[in-house]
Amino acid sequence: MKVSYNWLKKYVELTDTPEALANKITLTGLEVDNVRHPAAGLKKIVVGWVKSVREHPNSDHLNICQVDVGEEAPIQIVCGAPNIAAGQKVIVALSGARIADNVKIKKGKLRGAVSNGMICALQEIGFSDAVTPQAYADGIYVLPADAKVGAPVYSYLGMDDAILDIEITPNRADALSMRGVAYEVAAEYGESVHFPEISLQEADKNVADVLSAKVTDEQDAPSYNLRVLENVAVKPSPLWLQRRLWNAGIRPINNVVDVTNLLMLDYGQPLHAFDYAKIGGHTIEVRRAEKDETLTTLDGKVRQLTPEDIVISNGEKALNLAGVMGGLDSEITAKTTTVVLEAAIFDAAHIRKTAQRYNLRSEASSRFEKGVNRATVITALDHAASLIAELGQGSVLKGRVAPTSVTPTPVKVQLTTEKTNQVLGTNLTSAEIKQTFQQLGFATTEKAGTFTVSVPPRRWDIHIAADLIEEVARIYGYEHLPATLPASATPGVLTAKQQLQRRLAATLEANGLDQALSYALTTPEKASAFQLGDSYPTKVSWPLSVDHTTLRMNLISGLLDDLAYNTARKQTNVALYEQGKVFLKADAKTARPKEAAYLAGAMTGDWQAAAWNQEAIPVDFYRIKGLVAAVLADFNLAEAPEYLATTRHQEMHPGRTADILIDNQIIGFVGQIHPRVAKQAHIAATYVFQLDLDHLATLAKKKVQYQPVSRYPAVTRDVALVVDQSVTNAALKVTINAHGGAYLTSVALFDVYAGRHIENGRKSMAYTLTYQNPQATLTDDQVNQAFAKVVAALQDEHGAKIR
């Protein structure tokens, strides 16, 4: 809402500057976005009188004008405007003037003719195209004949005003009107409002003789009121009216339309004017549109209507989209003489839907959507009728056509001093609270600390005590409320799960992975890839983009997107991890997925960049497997993880992927992504892992219990064995552990070798076995015996040849 400071001043006593007023309004109730001074930055722009105009000898469109600007002699200005004529009062930018966009006007020559200034169009002194009257859109502006030659032009054009641009929250639609803002400002300053009296002269002729109306469904238009004016002369509005409109961002059109707009700004009540002659009947009906009914709206577009649209019809066809936009056929034109004026309340939800459906948000529709003051529907209508009659020398027929109407009544709300102070943390007295309501203009009675407040219809946002407490708080001033820290002591601690999530992040970052946050909505293909189990996808029903339609069921796809993004920007050594939700469904029918917390990582390129003292180390399977081990260590699980080679993941390399099992349950996988997938994503060889954090959190933890450190020495034995390539480390370790005896404390692989000196298809595996007795020193004999059993078992179970 663009609020004119000068207009507001007519309703409320104002001593503050526009800026101080804006600050007060912002801190007390409504946010003022900015204060605009239309004349700011302009200089030496005055009224001129065009004494004579002659064609420029060297140009087919320029004219040489002698212009009286109040100096001793007229000045010569070369002007290119097509509508320049002698005798006009015009806007003159003198030499040395500044016009819009900080442009400086200097004396000069145009095709040989001296020009001592510039005759300006409105746009050239800062008017937007949207508010410039059509007649002056492509030429200079002509001021009224009585404008004083040589005087600054600003006051004629309303440019000496200040415009407060107020952002209106949905609850304060009452401030979408000058009167609403006036009440608000008066309350803030403890002033009162003054509105001019309306005097409506009615003719003898009854409106009922020329027009009748009906409303099919009262819900659609709870209040519907018409007046008729005859013998109206449609013409441009006087300048005072135009000024108010363009300062509010509305283009002046003609006196009838301008009055409806002016009073919409004044009361917040949208009004509409029809040409009676073009209605094509004497009946107006408010009804729903028929299926397949069409209407050509004022903007010239043909609209295909639906039964959800409320229309104004002439009994046969739709004339108007009620409350949203008028029809082209019944528009007011210069030829109009009989005017039908409409003031109504339409159902907010329907107006909103209709405005949205046709993308026709207007000043009127947005007011109907948010509600209008029930107390001024009729007032605004009568005011408009009287003003149009005055400006167009017409007569207002007697009475109104009003098939529906509302009786505005104040809402009574109760409030206690105690509750007010309890909510606000204040010690306000009953008198102070009462004072607030007085300032707001709410009639109040008080009995033993309980107020009964009559809220007038102009504040339809107030229904309950909490609403009144807000009024008290803001008029008292939020800045004057005390500030305290909560008194109650409650523990603020992270849960075990939250702590674990932070620990995992720390582990991964300490090991060189950057944390990523990817999009949870992705494509169906990406959502379904890299799944731990089998899940059905969840799709949003009305996506905005094909890239974001389906909720992810894995975290790896997102990370691969990130790797691709980096690779495309020449960032080729990248390791990322993400913690986040995946969305899983056991069947297609379920609408709402289960949300599971996952952790995934992806790495590509070099793990360790080449440096002056070392070679580059590329990422490989064992690097990422080691990371997974570090991550799993953070869980302190009772059972050791098992890595099972798997070919079940289509997107993974069939020979380089392992499912990770704990206690025979799959909790994740690790491996290289399939080269086909990498190629599709335009990324190099990439290794990934993905873990189900929620599942991991449910698994048994190792109990932390101190074990004395043995005082007796440990003894080691190394064994190198040659086995078939197919024999796994895991299988060998099972055998070693099974036959290791009571004192075997650890088994460590220290070499894997295949090649020279080893027959084809075989490999050498070398382990260090460590033995220790916590109670005594082990003898060589004890160790040798235990070691011999292991060696025998390895030969026996795996055909191992000891090297």
Add this chain to the structure above:
Amino acid sequence: MTSLQDKLLALKQQGIKDIEKSADLKELNDIRVHLLGKKGPMTEILHGMRDLAKEERPAVGSFANKVRDNLTETLEQRKQELEAAKIEHQLAQEALDVTLPGTPVRSGAHHVIMQITETLEAIFLGMGFQVVSGYEVEEEKYNFEKLNIPKNHPARDMQDTFYINNDILMRTHMSPDEARELEKHDFSQGPLKMISPGRVYRRDTDDATHSHQFFQMEGQYIGKHVTMADLKGTLTFAMRKLFGADREIRFRPSYFPFTEPSVEVDISCFNCDGSGCEVCKQSGWIEVLGAGMTHPNVLKAAGVDPDVYGGFAFGLGIDRFAMLKYGINDIRQFYQNDVRFLRQFKQA
């Protein structure tokens, strides 16, 4: 002075000369073995003692011992000197160019969104708030209805929300967590103090200032004696912790369906300190929080008696905070995960 003593003296003088001339430990050891060894001149000279008169022997013997001690001492001293020199030499050999770069140790960056989140969490944990987390796919009733946003409210528009079906949607704010906690909380155990940071979704086309996914944090404090003064105190403390102790904090009226009175919180611009700049759009103030006293309808919807209990709620945009704090001008960068972006935020 016997001839033996002369010999000893000569031996000593020659010995000391040799010792002092010795260049390394091996040479010194050779000298020691030569001088004092079983076959050395000392032994030889002492053998000559047998030929001396009995009364001469103690004096000569004592002189001989002195010479031996003297030589031993000199040997030891020289040994220490040579050892020290050897170490000196070795250290000189080992000297490095300490300006060569260290062997790189890789370390990752915490996402800036998570850094802001965790900073906020720390502030509120310190004030006794719990951190909770709910569902990203929510029921419409928790996202709207229980928050005093009725059926026809513009905020429920299909335009702005990703619906899964009529009742299920992607949460558009973190308020559902507040509604759920409110419903669950046992007030006989004391007040409810919680914050809830998380991912939210809006049906927006991604551009520099819009993202269909972003992060918010909401919080609430509901109890028997919670006031708007507590709201002011708590949020002032939190914003000064995050944006600096010298920030001015401004509270002004606003509107949200789930609070009444409602509050918008501004901080004085940290870029221009209030004089007006690009960051604050020349106003000197930056909007950072929406807040208010929880609407009685919200309490009622959760089965909490608004005549007994009340309190405040607040919400903020984590992406927005990160953008403000670090001057980030494109929200999409948070979700593209360009490592050159991520690694700029190594320290919170």
